[in-house]
Amino acid sequence: MSVSSAAAPNTAPEISGMAARLGDADPVLAQVRELVRQRLAPQVLEVDLKARYPEDLLREIGKAGGYRGAVSPQCGGNGLGLRHVVEVMEEVSRECLSTGFMIWCQTACARYIDLSDNAWVKERYLPRIVSGELLAGTGLSNTMKSADTIEDYRLSARRTEGGYVINGVLPWVSNLGPDHVFTTGCPVRGADGEEQGLAFVLVECNQPGFRLVDCAHFIGLDGTRTLACQFKECFIPDAMVLAQPSRSAAxxxxxxxxxxxxxxxxxxxxxxxxxxxxxxxxxxxxxxxxxxxxxxxxxxxxxxxxxxxxxxxxxxxxxxxxxxxxxxxxxxxxxxxxxxxxxxxxxxxxxxxxxxxxxxxxxxxxxxxxxxxxxxxxxxxxxxxxxxxxxxxxxxxxxx
Ligand SMILES: Cc1cc2nc3c(=O)[nH]c(=O)nc-3n(C[C@H](O)[C@H](O)[C@H](O)COP(=O)(O)OP(=O)(O)OC[C@H]3O[C@@H](n4cnc5c(N)ncnc54)[C@H](O)[C@@H]3O)c2cc1C
CATH class of the missing domain: 1.20.140.10 (Butyryl-CoA Dehydrogenase, subunit A, domain 3)
Incomplete structure (x- = not known):
């Protein structure tokens, strides 16, 4: 008897088939699984070792309906909600967490817009984000950590006619590119520096006063297009505001x-x-x-x-x-x-x-x-x- 066949334990449930069983009834999940098998699996080493950003695949997942759980049916959602978002992300992350993280970035941004009161942004951006035509990120780490008093805010806004002027740098925001958008939030400060609450905004990466800088490289998730976001006297009009300071806590x-x-x-x-x-x-x-x-x-x-x-x-x-x-x-x-x-x-x-x-x-x-x-x-x-x-x-x- 060979060493490997001797006394092999047989206590583990058969799990290879588990992946096949999950979500079999959902045609979107089945399509995402097929995209993962045919398109993601062959490039996973390049994503990991050569920082390859799987842009086409992210767009395909959108076309397949993979982002539609993130928004309400009035905005193009599939009515399946967060559970569907999680299921799609799980499908992708089973093969590659780096790409799974970008599913999170895309759907998180879509959801922030959906949960805002800004009807204009919803109408103009959401259909393109949920279909994968427009790729999107979220620069809310610093906002959340600062709101929880863990670190200082890295961005600051001041009120001006018709909007806000933002200055500062967010060092790491993923799923970005010159024609992408992302959400962030920062304190609005008065002339004497006092904080007047947070403003949450949607930013177009090619807008004046804003610059993407590629300066960080990582030992994992390097295929996520994680870039620094520099705001220099960057004007964000009220039309792009997701929550004004008076409503931002809620x-x-x-x-x-x-x-x-x-x-x-x-x-x-x-x-x-x-x-x-x-x-x-x-x-x-x-x-x-x-x-x-x-x-x-x-x-x-x-x-x-x-x-x-x-x-x-x-x-x-x-x-x-x-x-x-x-x-x-x-x-x-x-x-x-x-x-x-x-x-x-x-x-x-x-x-x-x-x-x-x-x-x-x-x-x-x-x-x-x-x-x-x-x-x-x-x-x-x-x-x-x-x-x-x-x-x-x-x-x-x-x-x-
Ligand atoms: C591959 C990768 C992708 C990321 N993508 C995003 C993203 O899409 N959106 C996003 O908002 N954040 C992103 N982050 C930032 C991440 O979510 C955390 O905020 C960051 O890892 C710091 O957390 P920490 O607990 O180590 O912070 P701490 O231990 O509290 O901070 C350690 C130090 O790291 C630096 N630092 C802290 N927070 C940040 C921050 N948010 N960005 C840059 N430097 C920071 C500061 O100098 C800080 O003093 C990404 C990080 C990595 C590694």
Whole structure:
């Protein structure tokens, strides 16, 4: 008997077929899966190692209807909501988290516009964003972190006739290009520097006073066209404002739960991809992999639990008129678990694959680098833990 066939454990559920079963009834998901198989899988090494930005594929996913869960039916949505956004992102991230992240960027931007009160922006931009004709990003990391008092605002706006003049630099915003758009938010300051609230705006990357600068390169997700955004006396007319300072606190509360929750699509896809790598390794090395802490069955069970919790929260957030603000803490906890499980699954995939996983062309080491992104992109693990702790101490401070 060969060493590899001796005493191989048979405790892991068969998961290769799981991908095929998911979303079989949805023609959009089936089309996205086919695009991933035919178009993304062959270029995944170039995306990872040569910073190839899969622009055509992102447009194709839009044409297939992959972004339509992000907006309401009046604005061209498919009525399936955040759950559909997460499912599409999961499909893509199972193969490549870098591209999955851009699904998040595109759909997050679409959703911020959809949840604004700006009918003109909705009419002019949303049809092109949800169809993939116009590609879009979101520069809200700094806004969110500053609003949570973690760091200082990097942009500043001053009121002028008919709009705002913005100055400053956002160092890293993804899914950008000269003909793309993105959303951001920054404090409006009066003549004496006092803060008058946040203004949220949509920015065209080719507008006067704005410049994209390619200055950062990353050890993973380098195919995401992540660029620095320089604003120099950049005029943003009121027509491009998604939330004026007087309404921006309510707007931020409305967009935040869905924005954070949708990131679960990246984690779910990545975790599934890692389980597949573990299963693949077990075909020859199950007899020794069985001594590792996390087995395929452990990761798949955790994945299924996370997926069920994500679907449930997506539906609850969609059904809530306030954008799910009341589910804020549950979203933070689930998102934290998603980042932690991503790193755990990628670690297990590496240990299962062994030395092979260390090869440049092997997916296991790529998945490990990608997994850390789920744990560090805003809201990062440390940010989430801080907000969860703050929510706990606020709840304790409320007299009963
Ligand atoms: C590949 C990649 C893609 C990204 N894409 C986007 C995007 O599309 N939109 C977006 O808003 N953010 C994006 N970010 C930023 C990201 O979400 C985090 O804000 C950033 O990783 C810093 O988080 P941190 O927890 O390390 O911050 P901290 O540990 O609190 O900060 C560490 C230091 O990093 C720098 N830094 C902090 N925040 C940022 C920031 N937002 N941008 C640049 N430098 C920062 C500052 O100098 C800070 O002092 C991206 C980051 C990476 C690595």
């Amino acid at each position: 707007y931020l509360a409305r967009i935040k739960p869905g924005m954070i929750l949708a990131q679960m699509g990246m984690g779910l896809g990545l975790i599934h991809g890692c389980a597949l790598l573990m299963e693949q390794s077990n075909r020859t090395h199950g007899h020794v992999n069985r001594y590792l802490d996390d087995q395929v069955g452990d990761i798949v069970a955790a994945l299924e639990e996370a997926r069920a919790a994500t679907c449930e929260l997506c539906d609850a957030v969609e059904a809530d008129a306030d954008g799910g603000a009341r589910y804020g803490l549950a979203v933070l906890k689930l998102r934290l678990a998603g980042g932690e499980l991503s790193v755990r699954a990628a670690h297990a995939a590496m240990l299962h694959q062994g030395a092979k996983g260390y090869l440049v062309r092997n997916a296991a080491q790529r998945r490990l680098r990608e997994a850390y992104f789920v744990a560090i992109v805003t809201p990062a693990t440390k940010h989430l833990r801080r907000e969860i702790a703050r929510a706990g101490s606020e709840a304790q401070a409320v007299p009963t």
